[in-house]
Amino acid sequence: xQSLLYPWHRQVLSCSWxxxxxxxxxxxxxxxxxxxxxxxxxxxxxxxxxLFAKENHELRIAGGAVRDLLNGVKPQDVDFxxxxxxxxxKEMFQAAGIRMINxxxxxxxxxxxxxxxxxFEVTTLRIDVSTDGRHAEVEFTTDWQxxxxxxxxxxNSMFLGxxxxxxxxxxxxxxxxxxxxxxxxxxxxxxQEDYLRILRYFSPGTVLGALITEK
Numbered sequence: 001x002q003s004l005l006y007p008w009h010r011q012v013l014s015c016s017w018x019x020x021x022x023x024x025x026x027x028x029x030x031x032x033x034x035x036x037x038x039x040x041x042x043x044x045x046x047x048x049x050x051l052f053a054k055e056n057h058e059l060r061i062a063g064g065a066v067r068d069l070l071n072g073v074k075p076q077d078v079d080f081x082x083x084x085x086x087x088x089x090k091e092m093f094q095a096a097g098i099r100m101i102n103x104x105x106x107x108x109x110x111x112x113x114x115x116x117x118x119x120f121e122v123t124t125l126r127i128d129v130s131t132d133g134r135h136a137e138v139e140f141t142t143d144w145q146x147x148x149x150x151x152x153x154x155x156n157s158m159f160l161g162x163x164x165x166x167x168x169x170x171x172x173x174x175x176x177x178x179x180x181x182x183x184x185x186x187x188x189x190x191x192q193e194d195y196l197r198i199l200r201y202f203s204p205g206t207v208l209g210a211l212i213t214e215k
Contacts, residue, residue: 027145028168036074037164044116048080049162055092057084059122060144060159060167067155070166070176080122081159083142086111089122108138126150145169154182 040061052059059082065075084092089111093100099114109124125147126138141147144159144167151157154172166173170184 026169028166028171028173030166030173032069032160032164032166034069034072036072037069037160039074040078042116042118044118044120047115048113048120048122051092051096051098052082052084055084055088057082057088057092058142058144059084060161062123062159063151063156066158066160066166067172067176069160070158070173080120081125081144081147082122083125084122085109085124085140089113089124109140149184151184154184157184 049059059080061069062079062081065078068075082089086106086109090100093111093113100111101114101119102112105112105121105123109126110121111123112119112121114120124140125142125144127141127143127146128150129137129139148157148159148169154170154175156172157168157170158172159167161167175182
């Protein structure tokens with residue numbers, strides 16, 4: 001069951017001309033309480049969230065997993081986003097005696113930690129500094145909206161806190177409920193940044209997530 005906690009729209013500052021039109025953006029929040037969401041709270045996830053809270057780093061569920069949960073579906077894969085830098089995460093995990101695996105993603109901000117026989121991929125909030133159609137040079141940030149701006153589709157640009165609070169900067173929730181698939185900002189620019197985004201636009205997961213695509 002999804003219940004509205006406090007549907008409100010807060011004006012936030014717009015992003016740069018190079019990324020999106022200079023328009024006022026509003027943060028939409030609501031409260032999600034569902035069996036699918038609660039089922040994510042394994043011992044591993046509880047330990048992960050407690051560790052980040054202890055070190056005063058924000059941690060949220062990100063992307064397609066949020067979309068699936070809003071549709072009442074338990075996600076197969078869950079990605080996490082954080083304000084902690086890769087260095088801060090490594091120091092935190094090492095101090096807690098938590099094993100880290102697969103360091104290939106560290107350059108792009110992703111650290112994979114193994115807790116209670118589960119792997120958790122946690123990625124630092126990022127801004128794209130430059131793109132070449134497939135790869136991006138990134139810079140880390142603590143601004144959740146800036147990270148949302150770099151994501152491909154509005155329905156994939158939302159974050160979910162562990163108290164069930166949804167953070168939606170680009171009308172992703174409304175698009176999901178209206179069965180629309182839209183790019184964040186200008187579609188042409190987003191595709192030029194990463195050409196695989198056009199495939200994700202038509203991917204089965206995305207289409208099933210929103211049920212239909214917008215022409």
